[in-house]
Amino acid sequence: MLTLLSPWDMREIVINNYLYCQDLPTEPRPDMGIVLVTGASGYIGGRLVPELIYRKYRVRVMVRAYSSEYAQRWPGVEVVVADALDIAGVRKAMEGVDTVYYLIHSLLLGPLEFEHADIKSAENFRIAAEECKVRRIIYLGGLGDTNYKLSPHLRSRMAVAQELQRGAVPVTVLRAAVIIGSGSASYEIVYNLVRLLPIILLPAFSFTRCQPIGVRDVIKYLVGVLEKDETVGCCYDIGGPDVLSYKDMMQEFSRILGKQSLYLPSPVSNITLFSYLASLLTPVPHHIVRCLLESITYEVICKNDSIRQIVPLRLMRYREAVVAALSREEQDQVSTRWSDAYPPAHELSMKLKEQPGSPEYSYTYSMLTARDSNVLFKSVCSVGGSGGWFHSNWLWRLRGWLDRLIMGVGSLRGRRSRSTLRINDVIDFWRVEDMQENRLLLLRAEMKLPGKAWLQFSIDPEQGMNRLTVKAYFYTSGIIGRAYWHACMPLHVLIFDNLVKQIEKRTE
Numbered sequence: 001m002l003t004l005l006s007p008w009d010m011r012e013i014v015i016n017n018y019l020y021c022q023d024l025p026t027e028p029r030p031d032m033g034i035v036l037v038t039g040a041s042g043y044i045g046g047r048l049v050p051e052l053i054y055r056k057y058r059v060r061v062m063v064r065a066y067s068s069e070y071a072q073r074w075p076g077v078e079v080v081v082a083d084a085l086d087i088a089g090v091r092k093a094m095e096g097v098d099t100v101y102y103l104i105h106s107l108l109l110g111p112l113e114f115e116h117a118d119i120k121s122a123e124n125f126r127i128a129a130e131e132c133k134v135r136r137i138i139y140l141g142g143l144g145d146t147n148y149k150l151s152p153h154l155r156s157r158m159a160v161a162q163e164l165q166r167g168a169v170p171v172t173v174l175r176a177a178v179i180i181g182s183g184s185a186s187y188e189i190v191y192n193l194v195r196l197l198p199i200i201l202l203p204a205f206s207f208t209r210c211q212p213i214g215v216r217d218v219i220k221y222l223v224g225v226l227e228k229d230e231t232v233g234c235c236y237d238i239g240g241p242d243v244l245s246y247k248d249m250m251q252e253f254s255r256i257l258g259k260q261s262l263y264l265p266s267p268v269s270n271i272t273l274f275s276y277l278a279s280l281l282t283p284v285p286h287h288i289v290r291c292l293l294e295s296i297t298y299e300v301i302c303k304n305d306s307i308r309q310i311v312p313l314r315l316m317r318y319r320e321a322v323v324a325a326l327s328r329e330e331q332d333q334v335s336t337r338w339s340d341a342y343p344p345a346h347e348l349s350m351k352l353k354e355q356p357g358s359p360e361y362s363y364t365y366s367m368l369t370a371r372d373s374n375v376l377f378k379s380v381c382s383v384g385g386s387g388g389w390f391h392s393n394w395l396w397r398l399r400g401w402l403d404r405l406i407m408g409v410g411s412l413r414g415r416r417s418r419s420t421l422r423i424n425d426v427i428d429f430w431r432v433e434d435m436q437e438n439r440l441l442l443l444r445a446e447m448k449l450p451g452k453a454w455l456q457f458s459i460d461p462e463q464g465m466n467r468l469t470v471k472a473y474f475y476t477s478g479i480i481g482r483a484y485w486h487a488c489m490p491l492h493v494l495i496f497d498n499l500v501k502q503i504e505k506r507t508e
């Protein structure tokens with residue numbers, strides 16, 4: 001059943017289910033001044049903010065695109081809209097701030113752009129932090145040995161740390177390898193490979209060792225260092241108790257799932273090939289899989305783990321972290337996911353209401369129904385993910401597969417939650433752009449398209465009943481886009497007409 005959460009409900013959920021730091025051995029220091037969380041819309045930032053709220057810190061978040069959902073998700077938090085690449089915006093976000101959590105990374109921009117963007121963002125923060133007299137910066141980066149030739153991803157994580165450390169504001173650096181938690185990209189890749197494949201080929205790099213850490217422990221360390229002044233300006237490696245190869249991690253996962261997969265050494269270890277194949281089988285798109293696979297050719301094991309004396313934790317073993325993640329999924333309580341950050345194709349001014357002029361093409365199908373708006377809305381909000389699209393599911397899946405073949409996001413991303421939905425959530429190859437309770441759900445297309453597309457569901461009172469409408473919008477300027485629209489028209493008619501009928505039927 002779909003639940004639309006009030007701020008109060010949300011707070012209850014935050015307090016009762018999502019908090020990791022209740023047993024943290026450090027004392028909250030809410031008198032500290034404003035704590036700025038950057039990357040708050042991302043996987044780690046989204047889990048850190050509720051902890052800080054609960055510990056009564058004055059929290060400000062910096063996001064690139066405003067969403068009305070933030071006020072509900074993070075009651076009492078100040079939201080500043082700024083891009084790290086624009087120093088004026090960064091200065092504004094940092095005014096009056098005591099501590100900055102730096103959780104930004106631009107991996108999604110792809111191999112040609114992300115290193116440059118990462119350094120530019122860090123440089124802007126270094127300069128603005130000095131100007132605004134910020135007391136300290138806390139940065140979560142990647143673990144890696146600078147004596148070796150690192151992957152572009154790990155190299156960029158190190159370079160960001162160095163860029164931030166060049167300034168006068170002391171930086172606490174936490175360096176983590178693979179983070180295991182519900183919704184983390186590494187977890188979803190391993191989970192889906194193990195779940196789907198009866199035979200798993202092991203390339204040479206799957207024997208590399210690393211030190212995974214549970215997302216709960218990462219969040220505890222992030223909060224713990226904030227509350228311990230002796231960590232100001234220091235660098236720590238954080239990892240769980242187990243040092244495992246990727247093969248070990250997959251085999252442990254198989255055991256947890258009770259799967260009897262056959263593991264065989266692979267005669268080839270080509271990263272391009274393996275990342276492409278893994279991206280076809282898992283929800284995580286090719287460019288992220290590739291960055292992660294490139295990074296696992298290097299051993300990443302903690303060298304300086306002195307943080308364990310300063311913030312003593314009972315760290316979760318790999319197995320425990322996987323079981324905790326699986327149970328979060330089973331309870332439908334995944335709070336953030338790797339897909340929360342915007343994909344590379346995203347333009348921040350892409351909102352439907354901000355498009356100039358009316359769309360070149362649109363298609364509307366609607367019906368009048370006696371059903372209540374709230375039950376209709378619940379039915380609308382349950383589309384996609386494992387529940388499917390109510391009709392012609394094979395066509396939706398085929399579209400997703402075609403997108404994946406050409407390295408788009410595809411439809412395997414599914415949904416963060418089966419029962420709840422919030423603005424910016426992903427639904428297969430869509431993302432929620434707007435949501436008005438019992439009235440409207442607007443989805444923006446993120447698959448590869450020769451144009452920009454939206455799908456809008458609306459419920460409007462009419463003649464004492466309700467009109468349920470599905471409307472597809474398509475903006476295109478090229479001949480390929482026009483050809484695409486006309487070629488897809490017969491399928492759209494079939495899909496959308498039936499979709500409206502099925503949404504109404506599902507309310508019974």
Ligand SMILES: NC(=O)c1ccc[n+]([C@@H]2O[C@H](COP(=O)([O-])OP(=O)(O)OC[C@H]3O[C@@H](n4cnc5c(N)ncnc54)[C@H](OP(=O)(O)O)[C@@H]3O)[C@@H](O)[C@H]2O)c1
Nearest residue numbers: 039040041042043044064083084104105140141179341342
């Ligand atoms: N997740 C892991 O498994 C893992 C493992 C080891 C280390 N880490 C480190 O942990 C940190 C956080 O990672 P994450 O997994 O939470 O990342 P994520 O989910 O990809 O989130 C990245 C965040 O950066 C923001 N961002 C990107 N470009 C920006 C810009 N120009 N201006 C402002 N914000 C920008 C994104 O905002 P938008 O929503 O606007 O795109 C998003 O909130 C990173 O430093 C990462 O290296 C993560």
